[in-house]
Amino acid sequence: MMNNRNKKMLKTEYLPGFVFILFLAAMSIMYVLLPKQEYSPLEKRYLSGFPEFSFESLLEGEYTQGIEDFLADNTPLRAGFVGINSYYNLAIGNNGANGVYLGKNGMLIEKPADENNNLERNIGRIKEFAENESIPVNMFVVPSKGFIYHDNLPLNSLKYKDKEYFEYIENNLGDNVNFINIIDKFDLQAKKEKMFYNTDHHWTSAGAYFGYENICEAMGLKAKEKTDFNIESYTDFYGTSYSTSAYYLTPRESIEVWRDKNTGGDAAVEIIEGSKSDKYDNLFFDENLNTDDKYTVYLDGNHSMVKIHNSDASSNKKLLLIKDSFAHCLAPFLSYNYSDIVMIDLRYYKLSVKDLIKEENCDDILFVYGIDNICTSTDIILN
C-alpha cells in the first residue's frame, strides 16, 4: 500500500492517472517492440504495413491514413482485444454482434441471409438458363446450419426462412430443372449425424455424403457405399464462423476426410485460374491440414475452375458442376460417378458458361449452392 507514506506526492487517489499513463505507454512500447505480422491467419488477409513517406502522400492525407491503418492492423494483442469485444457484446445481450450467434452447446451459427435478397433474380436466371439448354440441369441446395440446428439458436435470434426459400425454388425453377429438394430429409438426418461443423458454416463430410446419396438417387446414379471409405479425422480445426465471431473460447474440433479405401483419393486434378493451370494427383490436399485454413483440404478451396479426372469412375460421363464452396467436399464423391467433372465458381469464373458447355461437351449439369449464397449472390450470370 502506498497511502500515507508520502502524502504530498503520492496519494492513492492518483492511481487512476498513473495507471492510465502506464497503460498507454505500455501499449506504445509494445507497438514498437512486438514483431509485426504480415498475414493474419484468422482473417485470411494481409495486414497493412507502415506506409512509405512522400510529400504528396502527406499532403493528400494518405500518409497519416496509412499510419492509422497500420496501427489498426498491428495493435498489440489484437486478437485478444477482438475476442474481448465479442464476449463483451455477448455479456450486454448482443449475441451475434459480428454476424455469428454463439448457440447452445457452443455451436457457432451464422445469422440468416438478409430478408431482402436476390433469390428471385438468381432462380429466374437459372430457370432461363435451363430453358435454353438441351443438357439435363439439376440443382441441389444445402440448407443453412441455423435452420437445421434451430434448437441450438439463442433465445433472441432472427428467423431462418429456409423452408420458404426451398418452397419458392421448388415452385419457380420450372420444368427444365430437376430440383433435388432434401430439406425435410436433411432435417431428420441431422438428428442422427453431425451434418455441420461447430465452428464453420460448411457441412461435414457426413453431411456431404448424405447430399451425395440423394443427388445420386435423383439423377439415377449408383452412389458409392459408405463402407468404401476410410474416415480420417484431423484435430485442431477451426472454421470461418470461429474467426468471424471471435468467440475464441469455442473449442476447436476435428475435420473429417473420407478417403477411398482402394485409391486413396487418387485422381487427376487440374486447378485453372485464368491462363494459369496447376496439376495435382489427389482429391485431397493433405498439406493444407497443417495450415490454419484446414477446410481447403478438399480440392484446395476456392478456385475459378477445377477439372477432375477419375479413371476409377463408374461411367465415362462428364459433369459440369456450377457451385460455391459447399461443393468442395461433395465433388470427390461425385467423381466416382463421373470420370470427368468440370467445376466452376461464378464468383471468379467470368467467362461464358454456354461456350464452356460447348467446348467441354458435358453430359449433365449440376448446380450446388448453400442457401445463403443462392439468396445473396450477385455473380450468378449464365451467359
Place this chain on the structure above:
Amino acid sequence: MVFSSLAFLFMYLPVVLIIYYVTPKKFRNAFLFIANLFFYGWGEPVFVLLMLFSTVVDYTHGIFIEKYRNNKRVAKRFVISSVIINLGLLGFFKYMGFIGNTLNVVLPFLNIPVLKLPLPIGISFYTFQTMSYSIDVYRGDSPIQKNIISFGTYVSLFPQLIAGPIVRYKDVAYQLNNRRENFDDFTHGVKLFCVGLAKKVLIANQMGLLWDTLREGYDENGALASWVGIIAYSLQIYFDFSGYSDMARGLGNMFGFYFLKNFDYPYISKSITEFWRRWHISLGTWFREYVYIPLGGNRKGKVRTIINLMIVWFLTGLWHGASWNFVLWGLYFGIILILEKLFILKLLEKAPAFISHIYSLLIIIFGWGIFYFSDDCGGMNGFLGFMSSLFGGGLISESALHTVISYLPLLIVSIIAATPLFFKVYKKATNLKYVWLLDTAATVIVLIICIASLCNQSYNPFLYFRF
C-alpha cells in the same frame, strides 16, 4: 485526429504528455502549440496554414484594438475587420457550396458554378473562439495577449479544437500563462477522459449502429421500431457530443486547463428553455453574448425580442451545418422558445413534472428527426410522417424486434446514463475508503473495452481471400 482512435491514444497522447511534462514551464506553451498543429495537420496538413493565418490575423487585430483603445472609432473598425475575416473564412469554407446551390434554385438563370470545398476540421469552433477574443479585448472584458505563441496555443488548443467546447478567451486568459499542472487535476482529467471515451465508443457508436439498422427500410420495420430508432439517434448524438466534450475537458485538465462544462444532462429538462441551458452550453453562451445581447436582447420590447430570438436561432441552426434542414431545426426551436416565453412556461409550471418531461422530450426527439436528414427533405418527411402515423405500418417487424432486443440492455443503461443517477451514486461512493481502487479498476476496464471495440472495427475476416 480523433480522440477515439488508436493513433491518438497510443501515439499522440503518451508522447505529448511525456514531452510536455519534461519540458521546462516557460517552453510548455511553445511545445503545446507545435503539438496542436501536429494534431490538426494529421487529417488535413494543408489547413495548418489556415490555422496559422487565423492566429496571426487575430493576434494582430488584438494588438491594434489595444493600441487604439482610446480612439473608439478606430478600435471598432478593427473589431469589425476581425469579425469579417473570421466570418469570411467560415463562409468561404463552410457555406460557399450551400449559398451557390440555394441561389441556383432561387435564380436558376444565373447558373452559378458551385465550389465543393473540403471543410477544414473545427473551423466552426475556432473562428468563433478567435472572434470572441477580438470582441472581448475591444469591450475591455479580457486582457490582451501579447505573446503570439501563447495566443497560438489558445487558438489551436488540441483538446477542444475539433468539437468544442467553444472556449472564450477570457475564460482561459489567466491559465494560458499561469496554470499550475498538478496531480489532482491530472487524475480528475484522466477520469473525465475515460468517461468521455466510454460515452463515445461504448454508447454513442452502438446507438449509431442501432439507428442505422432501424432507419433503413423504416417503413417495413414498423412505427415502434422508428420510435426506438429515433430515440437511439437522440442518445447517439448526446453521448457522442457530450463524450467528446468530456474528453476535451479531461485532456484540458491533464495539461492544467479548466474548460467550462458543455452539457448538463439536457434530457432531464422540463422545458425547451431549460434544455438549451443544458445542451451545448458554450454555443448558447456565445450566441447570447455576441449576438442576442448586442442586438438588444429582451430590452427593446416584445416585438424586437421575438425578432432577435429568431435571428439567433436562424444562425444557431445554420451554424450546425450548411443545409436548410439545420436552419429549419434552428427556427423550430426559436419558435418553440418564443411560445414558451409567451405562455407555455406558465402552463408547464402548473403541470405535473412528468408532463413537462414528456413535452420536452417529444419536442427534442422530433427536432433530431429534422436534424438528421440533411439534404433529404423527402426522407425527413417520410420518416417523421411515418413516426407520427403511429401503428400505420404495423407495430414492429420480426427482424427489427430482434435488433431492438439485442440492444435493449444497452439502451436502458444509456437512458439511465443520460440522467444524473450514476453520478449521484458515484458521489456517494467517493466517501468510501477504497474508492481509488474502484476508480483505477474502472479506468482499466473502460480502456480495455474501448480498445477492444476500436480493434473490432478493423477486424475483417475475409472469407474468400484469393481475389
